[in-house]
Amino acid sequence: MQMINAFEGASAAQSLPTDLKERIARRSRLLGPAYRLFYREPLHIVRGAGVWLYDVQGRKYLDAYNNVPVVGHCHQEVVAALTNQAAILNTHTRYVHDAVLNYAENLLQHFPQELSHVMFTCTGSEANDLGMRIAKHSTGGTGFVVSSFAYHGATEAVSALSPSLGYNLGPAPAHVRLVPPPDAYRGSSDVGQAFAAGVKAAVDDLAKHGHRVAGLLFDTVFSSDGILTHPIGMIDAAVDVVRAAGGLYMADEVQAGFARTGETFWGFQRHGRIPDIVSMGKPMGNGHPIAGLVMRPDIVAGFAKASRYFNTFGGNPVSSQVAQAVLTVIERDGLQAQVTQVGAYLVQRLKQLATRNECIGDVRGAGLYIGVDMVKDRQSKTPSPQIADAVVNGLRERGVLISACGAGANVLKIRPPLVFENKHVDILLDTLDETLASVAN
Amino acid sequence: MQMINAFEGASAAQSLPTDLKERIARRSRLLGPAYRLFYREPLHIVRGAGVWLYDVQGRKYLDAYNNVPVVGHCHQEVVAALTNQAAILNTHTRYVHDAVLNYAENLLQHFPQELSHVMFTCTGSEANDLGMRIAKHSTGGTGFVVSSFAYHGATEAVSALSPSLGYNLGPAPAHVRLVPPPDAYRGSSDVGQAFAAGVKAAVDDLAKHGHRVAGLLFDTVFSSDGILTHPIGMIDAAVDVVRAAGGLYMADEVQAGFARTGETFWGFQRHGRIPDIVSMGKPMGNGHPIAGLVMRPDIVAGFAKASRYFNTFGGNPVSSQVAQAVLTVIERDGLQAQVTQVGAYLVQRLKQLATRNECIGDVRGAGLYIGVDMVKDRQSKTPSPQIADAVVNGLRERGVLISACGAGANVLKIRPPLVFENKHVDILLDTLDETLASVAN
Numbered sequence: 098m099q100m101i102n103a104f105e106g107a108s109a110a111q112s113l114p115t116d117l118k119e120r121i122a123r124r125s126r127l128l129g130p131a132y133r134l135f136y137r138e139p140l141h142i143v144r145g146a147g148v149w150l151y152d153v154q155g156r157k158y159l160d161a162y163n164n165v166p167v168v169g170h171c172h173q174e175v176v177a178a179l180t181n182q183a184a185i186l187n188t189h190t191r192y193v194h195d196a197v198l199n200y201a202e203n204l205l206q207h208f209p210q211e212l213s214h215v216m217f218t219c220t221g222s223e224a225n226d227l228g229m230r231i232a233k234h235s236t237g238g239t240g241f242v243v244s245s246f247a248y249h250g251a252t253e254a255v256s257a258l259s260p261s262l263g264y265n266l267g268p269a270p271a272h273v274r275l276v277p278p279p280d281a282y283r284g285s286s287d288v289g290q291a292f293a294a295g296v297k298a299a300v301d302d303l304a305k306h307g308h309r310v311a312g313l314l315f316d317t318v319f320s321s322d323g324i325l326t327h328p329i330g331m332i333d334a335a336v337d338v339v340r341a342a343g344g345l346y347m348a349d350e351v352q353a354g355f356a357r358t359g360e361t362f363w364g365f366q367r368h369g370r371i372p373d374i375v376s377m378g379k380p381m382g383n384g385h386p387i388a389g390l391v392m393r394p395d396i397v398a399g400f401a402k403a404s405r406y407f408n409t410f411g412g413n414p415v416s417s418q419v420a421q422a423v424l425t426v427i428e429r430d431g432l433q434a435q436v437t438q439v440g441a442y443l444v445q446r447l448k449q450l451a452t453r454n455e456c457i458g459d460v461r462g463a464g465l466y467i468g469v470d471m472v473k474d475r476q477s478k479t480p481s482p483q484i485a486d487a488v489v490n491g492l493r494e495r496g497v498l499i500s501a502c503g504a505g506a507n508v509l510k511i512r513p514p515l516v517f518e519n520k521h522v523d524i525l526l527d528t529l530d531e532t533l534a535s536v537a538n
Numbered sequence: 539m540q541m542i543n544a545f546e547g548a549s550a551a552q553s554l555p556t557d558l559k560e561r562i563a564r565r566s567r568l569l570g571p572a573y574r575l576f577y578r579e580p581l582h583i584v585r586g587a588g589v590w591l592y593d594v595q596g597r598k599y600l601d602a603y604n605n606v607p608v609v610g611h612c613h614q615e616v617v618a619a620l621t622n623q624a625a626i627l628n629t630h631t632r633y634v635h636d637a638v639l640n641y642a643e644n645l646l647q648h649f650p651q652e653l654s655h656v657m658f659t660c661t662g663s664e665a666n667d668l669g670m671r672i673a674k675h676s677t678g679g680t681g682f683v684v685s686s687f688a689y690h691g692a693t694e695a696v697s698a699l700s701p702s703l704g705y706n707l708g709p710a711p712a713h714v715r716l717v718p719p720p721d722a723y724r725g726s727s728d729v730g731q732a733f734a735a736g737v738k739a740a741v742d743d744l745a746k747h748g749h750r751v752a753g754l755l756f757d758t759v760f761s762s763d764g765i766l767t768h769p770i771g772m773i774d775a776a777v778d779v780v781r782a783a784g785g786l787y788m789a790d791e792v793q794a795g796f797a798r799t800g801e802t803f804w805g806f807q808r809h810g811r812i813p814d815i816v817s818m819g820k821p822m823g824n825g826h827p828i829a830g831l832v833m834r835p836d837i838v839a840g841f842a843k844a845s846r847y848f849n850t851f852g853g854n855p856v857s858s859q860v861a862q863a864v865l866t867v868i869e870r871d872g873l874q875a876q877v878t879q880v881g882a883y884l885v886q887r888l889k890q891l892a893t894r895n896e897c898i899g900d901v902r903g904a905g906l907y908i909g910v911d912m913v914k915d916r917q918s919k920t921p922s923p924q925i926a927d928a929v930v931n932g933l934r935e936r937g938v939l940i941s942a943c944g945a946g947a948n949v950l951k952i953r954p955p956l957v958f959e960n961k962h963v964d965i966l967l968d969t970l971d972e973t974l975a976s977v978a979n
Contacts, residue, residue, distance in 0.1 A: 100846050120634050127642040128853075129655035129835060130842035134632055141634040145627045163629070165850065171625055180621040184612055186586045187825035188604070191575055193561050193582040201568040214570035219660040219827040220851060226693045251849060252667045254694035262845055379850055384628035386660045386827040386851035394570060401571035404703055405541050408692060409606065409820055410661060410827035412569075 101482075101506045102489055104134035116153075117141060135500065137490045145170030148514050148521055150498065161513040161525050162498045164466075167355055167380030168426045169516040175383045178422035179415060187415045190217070191407065196417035203424055205391065207362050209371050212391045217412030219386040221351035221378025222250030225314070227406070228374045228390050229254050232312040232345045234400040235373075240308030242299045242339065244278040246504040248321040249314060249349055258314060261321045261504075272308045274299035278315070278322040279331040282459045282470060283478055293334035300342045310344035312374070317364025318353040323503030324468030324510065326358075326461055329367055336370040345396065348372035351388070352466070355380045356427050356515060359437035359464025367463060383423045387416040432515045440464040442519050443511070446526040454533050456484050465517060468502070469509035480505030484536060491532035497525055542923075542947045543930055545575035557594075558582060576941065578931045586611030589955050589962055591939065602954040602966050603939045605907075608796055608821030609867045610957040616824045619863035620856060628856045631658070632848065637858035644865055646832065648803050650812050653832045658853030660827040662792035662819025663691030666755070668847070669815045669831050670695050673753040673786045675841040676814075681749030683740045683780065685719040687945040689762040690755060690790055699755060702762045702945075713749045715740035719756070719763040720772040723900045723911060724919055734775035741783045751785035753815070758805025759794040764944030765909030765951065767799075767902055770808055777811040786837065789813035792829070793907070796821045797868050797956060800878035800905025808904060824864045828857040873956045881905040883960050884952070887967040895974050897925050906958060909943070910950035921946030925977060932973035938966055 104121075113121070117139065124132065140158070144151040147169040150158045160170070168175060182196065190197060201215045218224045233239060241258055243249065248261040256262055257270045269275055276295035277284065285291040300310045313335060319325035336346045353364025354377045361367050365375065373396050378388030389411075400406075410416065427433065444460055447469060451457040458472030471488065473479040485501040488509060492499055502510045513521065545562075554562070558580065565573065581599070585592040588610040591599045601611070609616060623637065631638060642656045659665045674680060682699055684690065689702045697703055698711045710716055717736035718725065726732040741751045754776060760766035777787045794805025795818045802808050806816065814837050819829030830852075841847075851857065868874065885901055888910055892898035899913030912929065914920040926942040929950060933940055943951045954962070 103846075117634065120636070120639065123639050123643075124634070126654075127639055127646065127656060128631075129657065129833075129838050131657065131838060131845065131847035132631060133846050133848065134634065139634055142629055143627060143635070145629065150627075150629070165630070166628070170629075171627065173625075176621070176624045179624055180617070183617045183620055183826075184614075186584060186591075186612065187607070188583055188586065188591070188611075189606070190569075190573060193558065193565070193575065193580055194584070195561070198561065198564050198568055202564075205568065213567075215568060216570065216572065220664065220849065222849070223661065223664065223693065230694050230697070251847065252664065252693045252695060253671050256671070256845070384851070384854065384856070385624075386857070392570075397570050397572060404572065404697070405544075405574050406572035406692065407574065408661065408663070410825070413825065415825070416827070 100133050101502060102135055102486070102500045104136060104139045113138060136493050138493070140493070148517055157496065159497045159521060159524050161511050161517070162500050163514065164352065164357065164512045165379045165384050166514050168383055168423055168432070169514045172383060172426060174426055175419060175422045178418045179385060182415045182418040187413055189409055190412045194414050196414045196421070197412045200417040200421045203421065208375070208391055211371065211393050212375060214394050214397055215389055215391045216406060217387065217389045217416070218408050219388060219410050220250070221376060221388045222252050222255055223408070224351070224376040224378055224388045224390045225249045225255045225349060226252045228347055228376050229312070231392065231397055231400045232347060232374060234403055235396045236309070236311045236343055236345060238309035238311035238344055240272050240274070240303035240310045242274050242276055242296055242303070242310060242313045244315050244319055244322050245275040246278070246322045247315065271306060272303070274303055278319045278325050280325055281327055281331070282461065288328060289331040289334045292331060293338050296335040297338045300339060300344065310339060310342050312345040312347045313339035314347040314349060316349045316352050317367070318358065318463060318466050320352045320466065320510070321502055323470065323505070323508040324462050324466060326367070326463045330369050333369040345373040346370060347374045347376070349376050351376060351378040356433035356436055357464055357466050359433060359440045362433060381423065382416060382419045385416060385419040386410070387420050427515070436464040436515050439517055439519055439522060440467065443467055443522045446522060450526060450530055450533070454537070456481060456533070456537070465513055465515060467511040469511065471507045471509065480507035482506035485509060487536040488529070488532055491536055492528055495528045495532060497528045541574050542943060543576055543927070543941045545577060545580045554579060577934050581934070589958055598937065600938045600962060600965050602952050602958070603941050604955065605793065605798065605953045606820045606825050607955050609824055609864055609873070610955045613824060613867060615867055616860060616863045619859045620826060623856045623859040628854055630850055631853045635855050637855045637862070638853045641858040641862045644862065649816070649832055652812060652834050653816060655835050655838055656830055656832045657847060658828065658830045658857070659849050660829060660851050661691070662817060662829045663693050663696055664849065665792070665817040665819055665829045665831045666690045666696045666790060667693045669788055669817050670753070672833065672838055672841045673788060673815060675844055676837045677750070677752045677784055677786060679750035679752035679785055681713050681715070681744035681751045683715050683717055683737055683744070683751060683754045685756050685760055685763050686716040687719070687763045688756065712747060713744070715744055719760045719766050721766055722768055722772070723902065729769060730772040730775045733772060734779050737776040738779045741780060741785065751780060751783050753786040753788045754780035755788040755790060757790045757793050758808070759799065759904060759907050761793045761907065761951070762943055764911065764946070764949040765903050765907060767808070767904045771810050774810040786814040787811060788815045788817070790817050792817060792819040797874035797877055798905055798907050800874060800881050803874060822864065823857060823860045826857060826860040827851070828861050868956070877905040877956050880958055880960055880963060881908065884908055884963045887963060891967060891971060891974070895978070897922060897974070897978070906954055906956060908952040910952065912948045912950065921948035923947035926950060928977040929970070929973055932977055933969055936969045936973060938969045
């Protein structure tokens, strides 16, 4: 399956600057054929600060894409936490250390009290992978239901739950069912009931084929599916369905978590049900590799009887201090409230822009996770991946970074660091306005 | 399955100091039941420097166990590399950056030239998991052969190849076969042929049950199996068997790699065959989460056609600079030669000790990965996990850290940072001598 916004490789490289061409060839020689770069003309970034990235020529780019550096690129307090602890001690969780305990306690305070255990990994992939193992032990089931263009990670087990990567060897694996995500723009009028009906059919079909459902796993803003955030409560009926069948509600917060959605600290909190397992990752360490899993104690009891858990680097003192610094900055600087305010302004300006651009079919999202659905026309709502691609690359040429998502590759994905301000929204929107004018002509 | 050298939990906690008891209870409340601590009296470590760890009371411990801080705890140059790059830029491999390319080039120079592609992950588990995916695409096979007490990681897929974790839900999975490792101490006289015969039987049985072999995966010093390093060439016939059946030779260098074995930079180089895929991890970033996979280009071609690869944190600029600093220190400080010399001295002193201690059945290993096989008596060679446990905990009480391994839980695992010197060997051996005298009485 083609990756959205990927550099197309050797054939596209002809027109690039010589030093970039050489580096791309070197990448290919060293890292092999499975790696992908972004953009028609890939970026050679050498420095980052706040919401800005700088390329090797010193040109600056407004970063409206990267959700990992959640408190801004190279945040001084996060770097200081990293530096200080790395110089003192970096071991692992088989010795007692207060940093992992203090962070665990502070992190769990952001969850409903029934979600009271946390386990640490290095990546979101590992977190979802561990979640799958725990769900299977807890339920005795083996089946999983995911949305039809889901992405949950890159291990063998979670790549099987990531149809957006493509099932290139055939259909979805026998223990996996794909369901249409809750889509209020193109879907039925009762989005929640339609989603629940899809989950019900999937759970029944899994059972018919010998796979009792272990879990319904979804990204709580359905980012790879095209950023689907409304109406509030749209996932509740589906959660009830999977629970009635003995499966767990597994919320993937790798994309939506850590105040990204503004209204709430976690994406799942925008809806009505409390998950059984919550995975998190990307922004947790502002780029430092730390991720984790939060769950109810009864969920992990079966797994712990059958297996112990150890991750050499997961929850080490350095990672814990870095993650604590990120959490402290989010809290102390009131980033959740800022996200709500700036996100609302971003949506308002996008909707204004939509009044003058027929190719904008829909503006949706929560906080600073915003999707702009590019269409051929508003009547048919036919996705326009061409316009989306032209806009993404047009913005990049003009010094603003976003990408696209969705099964139709047509939804602009706007997902900046949470320290984004109204003045950055203005730069983004003015540049988008200019780009759209150029694309339309 | 019981973990070797695990703290036994609440029942054992009664006699511990109050502050330690409280922290253990807090861990259990926050991190849940799947985590394990080391030692009968767990350690509360707060500081590390070189080969020394310091607990909360300021007591120092000689670290003869931790292989992750390969150039020593909190090595200044590694911390500086981390600090410098973290303050400049930390993004990902979808932008061009020289750090990952420079490191890839330097790392690959340590491999035979046919192994010319490297892919980056955050953990050894992820590296082995990716190796499995690539091996399946490359061979079209689905079966894997591993040693009978192997450990290859904690994801769903690689935990299925990790019998040392225990298959608590039943026998080994249908696509996995366990073979006795090449054991020159307790095994047959022709270790290599016996190992190859086991692999042949496993490959045939997999095929009989519909699983063509994709790979033979082993740790090149068989550490969890009890540290099995000799004779040189003992794995070659088995590799020929798996290749004749269309499978790959997958060398897990997470434990043995980065000059640990002294004689060679990688464990596989002590034997005669060049692997198709090599995984590495733990010491790669001296504790910073970076790991990777090196392979022949033709091996990854099939995978790359079917799937792209991205790891949000893997190979980022910070991880690359840290790993480069580790590699630079190993090279510039001549640690491989130092390991050879200090390792030989360690073995010599252990063998001296064995002349006075009947419970030492065997001393083996390579470089600074040394196993001491504790037995009830030398005639029967019956493993003595009791003596091993008493020695490990007796050393800990006396300020020296090691652990144990092997299916019999009876092999002392001595695996210090590579900056270990003869004077540290003397401390370790004098303390071991004293401990053995106490254990024997």
